[in-house]
Amino acid sequence: MDVLKDFLKQNLKYSHIFMDASSGQTLAKSVADMINKGTLAQADTLLVLQSAYAPVEEYLHTLPHAPIIVIATQSSIPSSTTPAFHLPDNADQHVVHKLLHSIERTLNLGQHVVTLVASGGTGKTQAVLKFVSENLFRFSNVWFFDASSNDTLTANFKELGKAAGVGKDVKNVKDFLARINQNWLCIFDNADDEKVFLNDYIPICNHGNVIITSRLSESSQMASPDCQINLMDLTKESAVKLLLSQVHEQSSHENHNLASKIVDALGCHALAVSTAGAYIESTPTCTLEIYLTHFNKKKKKILNYRMRSLDSYQRTVYSAFHLSFEKLSHPTQLFMQICAYLNPTAIPLGIFTQAAAFTGNDSSTVDVDPPIEAINFLKNFVSVQG
DSSP, rough: OOOHHHHHHHHHOSEEEEEEEEEHHHHHHHHHHHHHTTTGGBTTTEEEEOOOOOHHHEEEHTSOSSOOOOOOOOSSSOTOOSSSSOOOTTHHHHHHHHHHHHHHHHHHHOEEEEEOOOOTSSOHHHHHHHHHHHHHHOOSEEEEESSSSOOOOOHHHHHHHHHHTSSHHHHHHHHHHOOOOOOOEEEEOOOOTTTOGGGTSOSSSOOEEEEEESSGGGGGGGGGGGGGEOOOOOOOOHHHHHHHHHOOOOHHHHHHHHHHHHHHHHOOOOOHHHHHHHHHOOTTTEEEEEHHHHHHHHHHHHTTTTOOSSSSHHHHHHHHHHHHHSSOOHHHHHHHHHHHHHOTTTTOOOHHHHHHOOOOOOSSSSSSOOOOHHHHHHHHHHHOOO
């Protein structure tokens, strides 16, 4: 064990943190101390859990995003701590050297790229945001980029460059991230456009972490080994359960059969199922029994309209959405269209909460500082609608 500790210190380019894992209590205390000191957010941190006689598996999820070595004199190390290296009691120098070389190769520093691929509406972005909210302490910084187009990426990089004082060009920001030798996280969300080459935006360095969400299966090629995540649509049983929970109906045999027919028609797409549930719940005249009649009428109308270019998934989700959209008043529909026209992904909720709380008078004919750019945008939108 001493040979291994000396090897780690001399041959691996990491800041080593040795933790006592002889019991769950001591390990939890060590982790808490390191978090308070802020040392776990460094990009080159290697955690070494010594004397791991405790069931460390239940504590691994609390540890930061960093390489971990578990050292124990017993073979009952949990399977999740792979790859596993076992040193026989009678090992000679050649075996020891081979073991140490394998550990060195496994723990070479590098950038981690995770790809999350799934169709729209399956919750890719929500899953990433939940991960970040629960693991924020693991990273020195977290940056979120809208990767839906080159324009949105360029705008996001310009904002980061301006805030960091490094220049507004994409190259300036890439070089800035490459220089920050810390455990940062960059999220490239909605990378669905084949014309967007993310390699033009991802920093070239041996540190940091990248998460990419996309509908494109080829995005998985950018992932680090064993870091591709493919989210499938809901299983039929899960889709039925989701729909029944949305409409607050009991899971009786009759309701289960009705819900099964609906989710089959919706292809078990999570977004379409959720939208259908919201529509049924908010429409007094609509029930599980007659929803498909509403849906099929709308779908037929869409197929006969100007949307033949949509694939089956897009038509299904759009049909389910449009049923709910038509229930809104005309001013509300127009307001939603304006929001989508301005920017469908970056409308802050604060706008709505401030508007709801506003009790003043905004109908004055004189405005000393009119929002010229917004006014011109709206004029363009109205001209398109007209």
